[in-house]
Amino acid sequence: MILVAYRHGLRASEVCDLQRQQIDLSEGRLHVHRVKNGIPSVHPIRGDEMRALRKLRRDYPREAYVHKNARLTPRGRERIDCRSRAGRRRRPSRKP
Numbered sequence: 001m002i003l004v005a006y007r008h009g010l011r012a013s014e015v016c017d018l019q020r021q022q023i024d025l026s027e028g029r030l031h032v033h034r035v036k037n038g039i040p041s042v043h044p045i046r047g048d049e050m051r052a053l054r055k056l057r058r059d060y061p062r063e064a065y066v067h068k069n070a071r072l073t074p075r076g077r078e079r080i081d082c083r084s085r086a087g088r089r090r091r092p093s094r095k096p
Contacts, residue, residue, distance in 0.1 A: 001066065003052065004030070008043050011035060018066045023053055 005015045013035050022031040028050060030043045045053070056066060 004049055007046070007049065008032060016065075019064050020057065020066060021064075023066065025050055025054060025057070 001015055004010065008030060010032065014032065017033070022033065023045070024031070028045045030045050032041050032043060034040055053066070
């Protein structure tokens, strides 16, 4: 999901709200519902993204939301934000 979010410029809340019906694997398209008065758009999905999304669909065939937590409930935006902030703190500084 990180790959999809990065390539398509998705906000944390957009990733959390991403549902299976927004992903058209036969056409290779992702229908993005933007937040904060953004314009909804359709993005092409690359091959590696399609493979990952197909695997998720095979592993969790009955789930409506794409991004789940361990309890198989939609993950909250706050948790994704916390993880991204924690990742930034762990990186070593590049100052000489």
